[in-house]
Amino acid sequence: MRNENQRTSSLFYQKVQMEQIGVAGHSQGSTGVINAHTNYKSGSLIKTVVSIALPDLKYCDPKDVYDTARITVPFLIMGGEHEIF
Numbered sequence: 001m002r003n004e005n006q007r008t009s010s011l012f013y014q015k016v017q018m019e020q021i022g023v024a025g026h027s028q029g030s031t032g033v034i035n036a037h038t039n040y041k042s043g044s045l046i047k048t049v050v051s052i053a054l055p056d057l058k059y060c061d062p063k064d065v066y067d068t069a070r071i072t073v074p075f076l077i078m079g080g081e082h083e084i085f
Helices: 002-006 028-039 041-045
Strands: 019-025 046-052 074-078
Touching: 002 074, 019 028, 028 041, 041 046
Parallel strands: 019 046, 046 074
Antiparallel strands: none
């Protein structure tokens, strides 16, 4: 997205506010956004992490294991349960 924000022919040219990036993910995507923030140098660009239905670590493949203690920005976790009565 950073490259697209700088490329004049891009649909995203000068539309991405690089200092205000938030990421959100559901289930496995949840582990992905956490790891994007905590495991990569460019993760420091992420200013907010939103996690929806974060899976328990016991269900994660080794490459998807996350560590929420390493999150250094505002972090919202959403989860729930639906029962049919």
